[in-house]
Amino acid sequence: MSNWTHRHVIDLANFSVADYDYVLEVANRFNALPDKGARKIPALQGKLIATLFFEPSTRTRSSFELAAKRLSADVQSFSPNNSSLKKGETPLDTALTYVAMGADVLIVRHSSTNIPEQLANALEHSGKRTAVLNGGDGLHSHPSQGLLDLYTLASYFSPNNPNTYALKDKKIVIVGDIIHSRVARSNLWALTACGANISLCGPPSLLPNAFESFVESPPPGIKNDPVKNRGKISINRCLKDALDGADAVMTLRLQKERMDENLLSNLDTYYHEYGITHESLKWCGKKVPVLHPGPVNRGIEISSRLLEDASICLIEKQVSNGIPIRMALLYLMTAIEN
Numbered sequence: 001m002s003n004w005t006h007r008h009v010i011d012l013a014n015f016s017v018a019d020y021d022y023v024l025e026v027a028n029r030f031n032a033l034p035d036k037g038a039r040k041i042p043a044l045q046g047k048l049i050a051t052l053f054f055e056p057s058t059r060t061r062s063s064f065e066l067a068a069k070r071l072s073a074d075v076q077s078f079s080p081n082n083s084s085l086k087k088g089e090t091p092l093d094t095a096l097t098y099v100a101m102g103a104d105v106l107i108v109r110h111s112s113t114n115i116p117e118q119l120a121n122a123l124e125h126s127g128k129r130t131a132v133l134n135g136g137d138g139l140h141s142h143p144s145q146g147l148l149d150l151y152t153l154a155s156y157f158s159p160n161n162p163n164t165y166a167l168k169d170k171k172i173v174i175v176g177d178i179i180h181s182r183v184a185r186s187n188l189w190a191l192t193a194c195g196a197n198i199s200l201c202g203p204p205s206l207l208p209n210a211f212e213s214f215v216e217s218p219p220p221g222i223k224n225d226p227v228k229n230r231g232k233i234s235i236n237r238c239l240k241d242a243l244d245g246a247d248a249v250m251t252l253r254l255q256k257e258r259m260d261e262n263l264l265s266n267l268d269t270y271y272h273e274y275g276i277t278h279e280s281l282k283w284c285g286k287k288v289p290v291l292h293p294g295p296v297n298r299g300i301e302i303s304s305r306l307l308e309d310a311s312i313c314l315i316e317k318q319v320s321n322g323i324p325i326r327m328a329l330l331y332l333m334t335a336i337e338n
């Protein structure tokens with residue numbers, strides 16, 4: 001695995017196009033394993049993967065645990081409500097407890113931005129070799145979701161060879177609660193790296209103008225963007241205009257738990273203006289796939305009928321693709337020599 005340099009995966013801002021292609025290639029190999037018989041391979045035998053989810057999750061946690069089991073790793077999960085967090089232990093000290101038990105990879109989700117990065121820095125500082133994989137931190141980043149969304153789109157556009165080139169010059173529309181979405185941020189890094197142009201759509205309260213220059217400001221610690229030619233990001237407040245000429249649509253959950261009550265006073269109006277339905281998709285001018293990271297608020301960001309239309313809606317595909325993508329991440333991260 002000499003081409004892979006990411007001991008920790010915290011953000012996609014430091015991923016090169018070669019990194020994305022590497023993950024897609026490895027994930028695609030895992031995805032080609034037969035459903036029966038060879039489903040479980042011994043690649044991570046003897047490794048310990050701990051899933052430290054301080055914030056709720058269904059998809060991410062379960063698919064990381066399945067991914068680790070399919071690679072024959074030992075898996076240790078953690079329940080915050082029955083843990084020593086209740087006695088005042090900090091998340092960092094909790095994580096270090098799992099390091100002391102011999103964890104090779106910690107998958108960390110937390111509602112506070114930068115907890116996974118702080119943990120990775122603490123481990124580097126103390127010379128520990130445990131890897132940290134960000135399972136979603138605050139509003140910041142959800143790298144495995146960004147990668148599985150990329151894989152889902154690349155597989156849609158280029159089923160026989162899903163790679164970054166499949167996204168070049170595609171118009172991807174991301175609709176909804178962008179400001180609260182770590183998924184949107186990770187997708188912006190991943191999709192623009194592949195040369196896709198992103199049209200963001202939503203009301204100003206959920207989509208500030210500053211997002212237009214999001215990928216022009218790499219986070220602290222990244223001196224130079226590893227991607228030379230990124231696709232462009234534009235903002236369109238009108239769904240009809242945003243969808244014109246789209247190649248794919250990603251709609252996002254309204255994150256009510258991160259909003260104050262006044263931010264969205266009328267959900268019916270929101271659905272009328274920004275809801276993705278069979279009718280609104282006609283504005284694309286052709287048949288396009290619809291993605292949603294889940295969990296979904298039915299009838300708010302997407303219609304129930306569309307959600308159940310597997311000829312358009314790729315949500316099930318996104319969930320199943322999460323397993324090979326997470327297998328690829330665990331496989332690559334545990335193969336790093338030093």
Ligand code: CP
Binds near residue numbers: 059061136142
């Ligand atoms: N998409 C996603 O992160 O879902 P979960 O919160 O269920 O993990």
